[in-house]
Amino acid sequence: MIQVTIYKLSDGQHITGYEVKGHALFAEAGQDIVCSAVSAIAVGTVNSVEALLNVHMRTIMHDGYLQAFLPEVTSEVANDVQLILQSMVVMLQTIEASYCEYIQIKTDRKRR
Numbered sequence: 777m778i779q780v781t782i783y784k785l786s787d788g789q790h791i792t793g794y795e796v797k798g799h800a801l802f803a804e805a806g807q808d809i810v811c812s813a814v815s816a817i818a819v820g821t822v823n824s825v826e827a828l829l830n831v832h833m834r835t836i837m838h839d840g841y842l843q844a845f846l847p848e849v850t851s852e853v854a855n856d857v858q859l860i861l862q863s864m865v866v867m868l869q870t871i872e873a874s875y876c877e878y879i880q881i882k883t884d885r886k887r888r
Contacts, residue, residue: 777801778814778879780868783845786885791861793833793845794818800878810878813871818842821864828860829853 781795796818800810822844825831831853836843849857865881872879 777877778811780814780818780879780881782865782881782883784883784885788883788885790858791846791865793843794821794861794864795844796842797840799840800875802875802878810871810875814868814879815842817864817867817871818844821860824860825857829856831857 778796778798778800782791783793783795784791796814800808800814802808802810819837819842822833822835822842825833825846831846831849833844833846835845846857868879868881872881
């Protein structure tokens with residue numbers, strides 16, 4: 777199962793980062809549409825934040841694992857960064873709604 781943790785400030789609104797770990801095991805490697813979709817969304821989000829807003833997230837990535845956290849951002853891009861991250865959450869929740877036995881999303885308001 778893929779475990780996704782969305783890290784937010786204690787206000788519950790502002791996303792500070794996320795962690796994706798595990799494999800869906802929906803199908804064999806190379807055929808797993810759930811794993812592929814989640815990976816594309818998670819990695820694509822980092823790429824979008826960096827390419828569109830010039831904000832370089834602190835990332836750790838290896839097989840079946842991605843951790844991405846925001847650095848301090850200026851007020852000029854803060855809303856845009858949040859929009860991209862919230863969009864990622866909506867896309868992941870859409871996958872979870874159809875494939876809940878293969879992906880679980882939780883929120884952690886303790887980590888900054």
